[in-house]
Amino acid sequence: MDGRKRRILELLIEDYVNLGEPVGSRTLSRKYQLGVSPATIRNEMADLEEQGYLEHPHTSSGRVPSDKGYRYYVDQLLSRPGLDHSLIEWIRASYRAKAHEIAWLIHQTARLVSDITAYPTVVLAPRGEDAHLADLSVVILAPTLAVLVVQTDAGYVESRTVGVPPELIGSDLAAMAAEISRSLEGVPLRDLEGEMMKRLRRDLWRYQGFWREVIQRLAGAGEDEERVALSGTRSMLNYPEFRDVERLKRVLGFLETESEIDRLLSTRESGQVEVLIGTEVPADDIQDCSVVTAAYRAGGQVVGRLLVLGPRRMQYGRVMAVLEAVSEELSRALEWA
Amino acid sequence: MDGRKRRILELLIEDYVNLGEPVGSRTLSRKYQLGVSPATIRNEMADLEEQGYLEHPHTSSGRVPSDKGYRYYVDQLLSRPGLDHSLIEWIRASYRAKAHEIAWLIHQTARLVSDITAYPTVVLAPRGEDAHLADLSVVILAPTLAVLVVQTDAGYVESRTVGVPPELIGSDLAAMAAEISRSLEGVPLRDLEGEMMKRLRRDLWRYQGFWREVIQRLAGAGEDEERVALSGTRSMLNYPEFRDVERLKRVLGFLETESEIDRLLSTRESGQVEVLIGTEVPADDIQDCSVVTAAYRAGGQVVGRLLVLGPRRMQYGRVMAVLEAVSEELSRALEWA
DNA sequence: ATTAGCACTCGAGATACACGACTGCTAATG
DNA sequence: CATTAGCAGTCGTGTATCTCGAGTGCTAAT
Numbered sequence: 001m002d003g004r005k006r007r008i009l010e011l012l013i014e015d016y017v018n019l020g021e022p023v024g025s026r027t028l029s030r031k032y033q034l035g036v037s038p039a040t041i042r043n044e045m046a047d048l049e050e051q052g053y054l055e056h057p058h059t060s061s062g063r064v065p066s067d068k069g070y071r072y073y074v075d076q077l078l079s080r081p082g083l084d085h086s087l088i089e090w091i092r093a094s095y096r097a098k099a100h101e102i103a104w105l106i107h108q109t110a111r112l113v114s115d116i117t118a119y120p121t122v123v124l125a126p127r128g129e130d131a132h133l134a135d136l137s138v139v140i141l142a143p144t145l146a147v148l149v150v151q152t153d154a155g156y157v158e159s160r161t162v163g164v165p166p167e168l169i170g171s172d173l174a175a176m177a178a179e180i181s182r183s184l185e186g187v188p189l190r191d192l193e194g195e196m197m198k199r200l201r202r203d204l205w206r207y208q209g210f211w212r213e214v215i216q217r218l219a220g221a222g223e224d225e226e227r228v229a230l231s232g233t234r235s236m237l238n239y240p241e242f243r244d245v246e247r248l249k250r251v252l253g254f255l256e257t258e259s260e261i262d263r264l265l266s267t268r269e270s271g272q273v274e275v276l277i278g279t280e281v282p283a284d285d286i287q288d289c290s291v292v293t294a295a296y297r298a299g300g301q302v303v304g305r306l307l308v309l310g311p312r313r314m315q316y317g318r319v320m321a322v323l324e325a326v327s328e329e330l331s332r333a334l335e336w337a
Numbered sequence: 338m339d340g341r342k343r344r345i346l347e348l349l350i351e352d353y354v355n356l357g358e359p360v361g362s363r364t365l366s367r368k369y370q371l372g373v374s375p376a377t378i379r380n381e382m383a384d385l386e387e388q389g390y391l392e393h394p395h396t397s398s399g400r401v402p403s404d405k406g407y408r409y410y411v412d413q414l415l416s417r418p419g420l421d422h423s424l425i426e427w428i429r430a431s432y433r434a435k436a437h438e439i440a441w442l443i444h445q446t447a448r449l450v451s452d453i454t455a456y457p458t459v460v461l462a463p464r465g466e467d468a469h470l471a472d473l474s475v476v477i478l479a480p481t482l483a484v485l486v487v488q489t490d491a492g493y494v495e496s497r498t499v500g501v502p503p504e505l506i507g508s509d510l511a512a513m514a515a516e517i518s519r520s521l522e523g524v525p526l527r528d529l530e531g532e533m534m535k536r537l538r539r540d541l542w543r544y545q546g547f548w549r550e551v552i553q554r555l556a557g558a559g560e561d562e563e564r565v566a567l568s569g570t571r572s573m574l575n576y577p578e579f580r581d582v583e584r585l586k587r588v589l590g591f592l593e594t595e596s597e598i599d600r601l602l603s604t605r606e607s608g609q610v611e612v613l614i615g616t617e618v619p620a621d622d623i624q625d626c627s628v629v630t631a632a633y634r635a636g637g638q639v640v641g642r643l644l645v646l647g648p649r650r651m652q653y654g655r656v657m658a659v660l661e662a663v664s665e666e667l668s669r670a671l672e673w674a
Numbered sequence: 675a676t677t678a679g680c681a682c683t684c685g686a687g688a689t690a691c692a693c694g695a696c697t698g699c700t701a702a703t704g
Numbered sequence: 705c706a707t708t709a710g711c712a713g714t715c716g717t718g719t720a721t722c723t724c725g726a727g728t729g730c731t732a733a734t
Contacts, residue, residue, distance in 0.1 A: 024695070024696050037708050039707075059714050060695065139486045145488075234589050377676060396729090
């Protein structure tokens with residue numbers, strides 16, 4: 001693979017990514033100053049095809065990059081573009097002073113990334129149960145209504161409103177919460193329910209029904225909690241590869257299925273930005289797409305990932321740069337624990 | 338409009354709603370026991386067309402209901418089907434013990450309705466600023482981190498995490514919040530910022546910068562708050578009328594544009610379930626669709642609306658019944674203030 | 675008032691054809 | 705020996721034409 005071949009592959013991929021139509025030798029020589037004739041380019045392209053970097057939709061059309069071609073491009077040729085300064089500022093600003101609950105943070109992140117990249121984006125939230133209890137407080141709003149606030153060491157806060165059952169009205173919920181908070185600090189949310197029964201002082205036992213329910217809900221055990229946020233599906237309609245309604249349905253079905261997303265993302269080990277191209281994607285429904293994923297952290301640990309999906313012909317460099325910046329900011333937003 | 342015409346119109350609409358293809362006289366007489374020949378039906382259909390209830394896509398095809406035809410059907414012929422008991426139970430269960438924040442309630446409602454009806458659904462949240470402050474509390478989680486909880490008379494609770502600025506660390510935020518809460522009770526959130534400056538005791542003034550920001554965020558003035566929740570857009574792909582990608586884009590664009598939704602919904606005065614068919618819809622982008630909307634209440638007042646969008650050929654009866662049930666449950670869920 | 679019969683209309687799908695983009699190959703060139 | 709010009713060959717796309725069939729509207733008979 002000499003310099004000229006690399007140059008041709010690079011130009012061809014970039015042209016195809018931008019315009020979406022198979023690229024011929026003539027186009028290439030006309031548009032870019034390569035200093036050689038179309039015939040030479042044809043020869044090079046034939047070589048590149050033989051080596052598996054290019055494909056031929058049919059005899060009389062231009063070439064299209066193969067998965068292998070894209071892979072080579074991403075690994076060897078890609079110049080990671082620096083992001084616009086105003087863009088970075090936008091990303092930062094989106095996280096500034098927005099220490100919402102985790103669910104909103106996830107949501108906003110999905111929206112931010114899909115807005116910037118114009119590709120559909122999924123963000124997978126941390127497993128709440130992996131975090132450890134840091135603090136539990138109660139705010140009593142009315143005799144029958146309270147808000148419970150839990151903080152974890154994973155750097156986020158959840159709150160839930162709860163109705164106060166008749167037998168507890170007027171009792172000192174705040175003190176009980178403080179008591180529970182003290183004695184269960186550091187326990188993983190997952191084990192909270194079990195530990196509570198063991199460690200709790202006797203005099204709280206008669207309220208165990210209430211507290212148990214509270215804790216179940218705080219731990220997000222309620223199956224109503226969504227662990228994935230999806231945004232930007234509409235942008236798919238802009239790409240000719242999704243003109244086919246059946247394909248659209250398949251891909252959308254994948255993106256909306258939490259278990260599929262979970263399976264795909266939770267097997268990625270690396271904390272780096274990763275790219276999966278076409279058949280490299282371990283999910284049948286989207287083998288004709290590419291995905292770029294990145295991890296985000298809380299307390300030094302990888303706690304969740306985000307994913308951008310696009311046609312194989314996607315703007316790898318830009319998406320990678322955006323994901324890198326966003327995952328960093330998101331991690332930082334989760335850091336102030 | 339005699340009985341037989343009504344019967345024919347009814348059957349034709351129902352057949353068309355179910356199958357989506359123009360209905361001919363032969364089909365009608367074959368499928369349903371009308372006791373007359375296709376020729377008779379043809380004559381009746383010609384009359385119905387002349388009166389504007391039916392349309393003819395082209396000479397040699399069956400008939401299709403016109404907007405006027407659907408309107409007559411909805412107003413005069415529709416038998417509102419009772420909902421399945423299990424379905425009602427599902428709806429109730431969705432709201433039971435889920436006194437989340439308003440944003441989640443909206444979200445869940447959109448999801449619930451789109452799941453049940455298989456049409457895309459939008460829910461418009463109450464204007465936070467119209468509500469009056471009922472209570473403001475603080476939970477201090479760490480020296481630099483607090484959660485503020487606000488309750489309004491409109492029956493819901495919002496909480497926000499805030500970083501505590503250095504100069505306030507260690508001060509009695511809870512007492513200040515209680516003070517603010519006492520003196521500003523009953524003030525509309527919209528005016529909170531202004532009123533705060535007037536009514537606050539002098540010794541809180543030096544922290545006004547902080548509290549002002551807090552109040553701005555609680556009032557939802559932060560433009561990051563989404564007032565609409567959209568769910569179920571994927572179901573559009575199942576209807577042949579949305580096979581056309583351009584049309585899909587147009588409709589989706591409408592549904593995702595908050596200002597459009599706001600304009601459409603906020604002009605509906607009635608608290609009843611309302612149906613708008615085709616050109617009756619006051620929005621150019623979706624004149625070839627129908628919408629069904631309903632209001633929901635909090636504290637006796639209409640505070641928001643929900644909207645189901647579908648092809649003109651939609652299951653009006655069922656959607657109306659679902660919206661009625663859901664809006665009632667949602668109102669009830671907002672009632673525990 | 676209803677119905678049978680029939681000529682007519684018009685869209686959908688199939689077939690055929692011309693056009694053009696691009697290739698691969700061969701032979702000429704510096 | 706790499707490069708290039710020239711040209712025949714391939715194949716998808718767009719256009720025109722045709723057939724088929726569902727469904728109508730009209731007329732005349734019941």
